Amino acid sequence: MIRTGKQAILLTGFTLLEYLRSGRFFLELTIVIASYVVFLRPTGTPMNAGYLFTVAGIFGPVLAILSTGFMIGLGDRPQGYIILSHNVSRGAYLIGLFYAACLVVLVMYGILCLLVALTNRVVDLDLIGWFLASLPLILNIGLFSALTILLSPLVLGTGWRLFVLALIALALSSNVIGGPIINQLEEINPFLVTILRAVQTVLSGPLVPIFYGYQISISGSFSEVSVWANLVAQSSLLLAFLGLARYAFNQRDLIFSVS
Amino acid sequence: MTDVIVVEGLTKSYGHVSVLRGVHLRVAAGEVYGLLGPNGAGKSTLIHLLLGFLYPDSGRIRVLGSADLEAQRRQIGYIPERQRYHNYYTPREYLTFLGRFDGMPETILRKRIDELLELTGLTAVANRYLRTLSKGMIQRLGIAQALLTDPDLLLIDEPTSGLDLDGQQELLVLLNDVRQRGHTVLLCTHRLAEVEYLCDRVGILTNGKVALEVNVADVRHMTGSMVVQTGPLDLPLRQRLEMIGREIRCDEQAVVISPHSPELQAKVLQVLIEANVTIRALEPQLSRLAQIYMRTVRGEPVDNLLVTDQAPLRAVLNEAINPAPTDDIDPLLKRLLQRREGDSRQKDGHQ
Numbered sequence: 380m381i382r383t384g385k386q387a388i389l390l391t392g393f394t395l396l397e398y399l400r401s402g403r404f405f406l407e408l409t410i411v412i413a414s415y416v417v418f419l420r421p422t423g424t425p426m427n428a429g430y431l432f433t434v435a436g437i438f439g440p441v442l443a444i445l446s447t448g449f450m451i452g453l454g455d456r457p458q459g460y461i462i463l464s465h466n467v468s469r470g471a472y473l474i475g476l477f478y479a480a481c482l483v484v485l486v487m488y489g490i491l492c493l494l495v496a497l498t499n500r501v502v503d504l505d506l507i508g509w510f511l512a513s514l515p516l517i518l519n520i521g522l523f524s525a526l527t528i529l530l531s532p533l534v535l536g537t538g539w540r541l542f543v544l545a546l547i548a549l550a551l552s553s554n555v556i557g558g559p560i561i562n563q564l565e566e567i568n569p570f571l572v573t574i575l576r577a578v579q580t581v582l583s584g585p586l587v588p589i590f591y592g593y594q595i596s597i598s599g600s601f602s603e604v605s606v607w608a609n610l611v612a613q614s615s616l617l618l619a620f621l622g623l624a625r626y627a628f629n630q631r632d633l634i635f636s637v638s
Numbered sequence: 639m640t641d642v643i644v645v646e647g648l649t650k651s652y653g654h655v656s657v658l659r660g661v662h663l664r665v666a667a668g669e670v671y672g673l674l675g676p677n678g679a680g681k682s683t684l685i686h687l688l689l690g691f692l693y694p695d696s697g698r699i700r701v702l703g704s705a706d707l708e709a710q711r712r713q714i715g716y717i718p719e720r721q722r723y724h725n726y727y728t729p730r731e732y733l734t735f736l737g738r739f740d741g742m743p744e745t746i747l748r749k750r751i752d753e754l755l756e757l758t759g760l761t762a763v764a765n766r767y768l769r770t771l772s773k774g775m776i777q778r779l780g781i782a783q784a785l786l787t788d789p790d791l792l793l794i795d796e797p798t799s800g801l802d803l804d805g806q807q808e809l810l811v812l813l814n815d816v817r818q819r820g821h822t823v824l825l826c827t828h829r830l831a832e833v834e835y836l837c838d839r840v841g842i843l844t845n846g847k848v849a850l851e852v853n854v855a856d857v858r859h860m861t862g863s864m865v866v867q868t869g870p871l872d873l874p875l876r877q878r879l880e881m882i883g884r885e886i887r888c889d890e891q892a893v894v895i896s897p898h899s900p901e902l903q904a905k906v907l908q909v910l911i912e913a914n915v916t917i918r919a920l921e922p923q924l925s926r927l928a929q930i931y932m933r934t935v936r937g938e939p940v941d942n943l944l945v946t947d948q949a950p951l952r953a954v955l956n957e958a959i960n961p962a963p964t965d966d967i968d969p970l971l972k973r974l975l976q977r978r979e980g981d982s983r984q985k986d987g988h989q
Contacts, residue, residue, distance in 0.1 A: 386739060393724075393735050400726035457722045461783060464689060464716035465739040468708060633691040637720075 383471045390467065390475025394453055395482065403449055404483065407442060411487045411494075414438050419491070421499040428504040431495060432512050432596040439488055439516050440523040446487075447480040447527040455533045455636045463633070470625045473528065477621065480524050485517065504599070512599045515592030518613035522589055525620035532636070534628045550582035585619075588612035640667045640703070642791050642822040643688065648697030649846075650683055657683050659846030661697070667790075670823040672837035672854070674830070674931055679843045681826035682719055685793045688824070689716060702790055712740055715784030715821075719796040721776050725769035729760050729779050732768065733786060740787050754782040758812065774805040781812055792816070792823045798832060810835055830928050840927070842934045850934045857930065863896030863923040864903055869916035879909055897926065 398404060418434045419426070454476045463472060492509070495501065504512075530540055565572045591609045600606065643665040650658040657680040665671040675681050686692045687699060690707030701710050723732060730751060737747035755761045758778040763771055768779070777797065784792055797813060798806040810832060817823060817836055825836060833840050834854060841848040868891055871879070876888040882905050887894045893910070895902050903920075910917055933940045 382741075389735070389738055397724050397726045457718065457720060458724055460686075460689075460691065460716070460718055461723065461736070462739065463691065464711055464714065465736045465783075465786070466712040466741065467739050632693055633686070 383468055383474070386467050386471035387474040387478060390462070390471060391478040391482065393462075394450060394475060394479040397453065398449075398479065398483065406449075407446060407483060407487050408490070410438075410442060410445070411491050415491060415494045419495050419499060425502045426495075426499055428501050428508065428512065428599050429597050431501050431504070432516065432599070435488065435491065435513075436516055436519070436593045436596055438491065439484065439520045442487055443480065443484045443520045443523040444527050446483045447477070447524040448531075450476045450480040450483075451528065451531045451533055455531070457635050457637060459633075459635050469629050469633070473534070473625055473628050474621070477524060477528055480528075481521055484520050484524070488513075488517075488520070508599055511601050512596045514596075514610060515613060516596045518610065518617060519589055519592050521617045522613060522620065525617055525624060529620055529624040529627070534624050534631075536631065539627070546582055547586075549578060550586055552579060585616055588616050641665065641700075642667050642669075642702055643671075643824060644698070644700040645684075645688075646698040648684070648687065648699065649695045650680070650687060650692065651695055656846060658687075658694075661843070661846070661848055663841060663848055665822060665824055667822055668820055669839060670817050670825065670837045672833035672840040673824060673826045673843055673848075674828060674833055674840055675826075675843035676828060676935055680846060681828075681843055682795050684843070685716070685795050685824070685826055688793060689714065712787055713790045715787070715789040715792045717780045717784045717792070717794045717797055719799055719826075721780045723768050723776060723779065725767060727768055728765045729755065729768065729771075729782070730764040732779070733783060736783055737786055742787065750786060750788075751782075754785055757785075757815070758782045774801060774808060777801060777805065777809050778812065781809075781816065785816065790822060792821045794823060794825045796827055796829075797825070798827075798829060830925065830931060834925070834927055842931055844935045845937075850930065850940065852927070852930060854927070857926040863894060863929065864898040865921040865923060866893040866895070866903075866906060866910070867918040867921060868892060868910060869918070871915060875909075875913050875915070879906060882906060882909070896923070897929065898922070 414434065419431065454472065459472065463469070467475075492513075501509075528534060530543060532540070535543065564575075588609050592613050595601075595606050595609060641664045643663060645661055645663040648658050648661040648663075649656070661680075661684065663671075663673075663684075673681050673684065683692065687694055688701055688707065689711065699705065699707065701707055702713050704710050727735070733751045733754065734747065737751065742750070752761075755764050758781055760775060760778055760782065763775060768776065771779070780797075784794075794813070798809055801809060813825075813836055823836070825832065827833060834857075837854045840852050840854050842850045842852075871888055871890060871893070879888050879893055880886050883902055885895055885897060885899075885902055886906065887896070893906055895906060907917065930940050
């Protein structure tokens with residue numbers, strides 16, 4: 380366990396150094412600057428914390444998906460065979476890529492926050508409030524990054540990937556086919572609707588911490604116990620996604636893409 | 639002698655495509671084993687199975703006495719077929735990271751890297767980005783990284799793939815140096831010259847199995863067949879020549895001896911001289927190993943090519959092969975053998 384952790388950190392440094400030297404981070408930096416210019420630049424009217432974290436709450440996960448995709452691209456190359464032949468476990472390899480992706484997104488989030496703090500003061504936000512509101516956001520970044528890794532071709536085969544995507548689609552479908560369609564279906568086949576709602580409830584359960592975390596960072600209210608419970612739930616979900624990804628990666632044949 | 643690699647009944651498929659269909663293989667400690675096979679025979683698959691990158695469908699693998707292949711990787715050096723490295727590192731940085739992954743202490747690692755850069759002739763480019771290095775240098779870096787932990791076992795996959803003749807020669811000479819350090823080596827290739835130069839034993843992987851194993855020393859230098867180009871041969875003379883042995887076939891202006899032996903050649907030449915036939919040329923053809931390989935891959939019998947247990951014949955053959963290799967031998971092998979002879983003469987001189 381300690382060896383895996385140490386190797387994962389080493390691999391993070393290794394991956395990040397290549398990432399920096401290859402100049403790939405310029406794309407993320409461009410997105411940060413674009414996000415700032417479009418949504419967060421000074422406009423004359425004071426900005427509130429709710430608005431900042433609404434933007435950051437979308438910016439973070441989108442960037443997490445993008446950066447993790449880049450890192451998976453770096454990991455899913457024949458070069459990986461050399462790394463793995465040097466006593467790096469599969470788990471360390473995957474976690475190293477995850478850490479690298481998360482670090483890049485966190486640095487970019489930090490740059491975005493710094494730009495806002497320096498140029499466009501947020502009226503109802505102090506340093507502690509900023510830190511607390513960032514917590515669920517950072518956990519969401521980790522969650523989206525872990526989910527992207529889980530759904531990557533490096534970890535899951537096509538069949539399993541489609542299956543997990545179908546489960547996510549079904550979980551999210553309660554928001555899409557909520558009213559009229561369900562009502563119509565209920566008239567035709569009430570039993571099917573009962574089953575569908577049960578499945579949606581079960582599957583959407585794991586997604587609740589993500590959405591609630593987003594709400595928490597926007598509201599900035601940390602007085603309720605449920606808020607802290609949600610942070611624990613987000614952390615648990617993150618560990619579950621990572622554990623699942625690691626398990627799947629351990630079970631499969633390693634065939635890296637030939638670019 | 640302990641077996642470093644033990645593979646029993648190994649099968650592996652990719653979907654419906656069955657690549658390995660019951661491979662049995664044993665490589666002893668200190669042995670250099672060549673695995674020959676055509677492209678797509680499953681050589682790289684076998685290496686990836688030995689490294690634990692792939693999981694077998696069935697069968698048993700033990701490397702360095704353990705079935706836990708991931709745990710054994712520190713004792714294994716691996717040189718992949720298409721060597722691709724992380725381009726934004728220098729050789730020194732790259733080796734440093736790999737050594738850290740292996741858990742080597744920093745002081746030992748630094749010393750070891752200096753040694754390996756020296757051995758592989760990369761000291762001068764140690765601080766240049768890998769993307770600026772030539773293919774030959776990259777191949778040598780492959781050797782350096784594989785030797786980093788001074789592993790007990792080296793798995794080498796098509797080491798000279800994509801290199802020009804000079805690059806191949808350089809690399810094989812380097813691998814020969816490595817070989818002499820006593821590492822156990824599994825070399826996968828489809829180049830016979832590499833096997834003849836480097837290996838103690840060769841297995842031919844075809845149709846998903848190791849179809850044949852040969853001691854390389856028994857067939858090294860042995861010409862596979864000889865074509866005697868002659869003047870016109872009439873039918874009675876051709877029949878007389880073919881009576882000498884079933885290894886002899888004639889056409890109107892040539893006699894083919896396959897498999898070749900000096901005894902048969904002497905008899906053929908004697909008959910031709912007696913018949914006052916002009917002998918235009920003696921043309922050695924494929925090496926014995928090449929013939930064995932090609933016949934095995936085609937599924938044809940090789941019994942008459944395997945003469946290793948016939949002591950008198952071996953003795954004759956050994957006498958015949960001691961002179962310098964013929965011009966028709968693989969040009970790379972020829973250069974390598976000449977170099978080896980030069981080296982040993984130099985060594986003898988020193989002694």
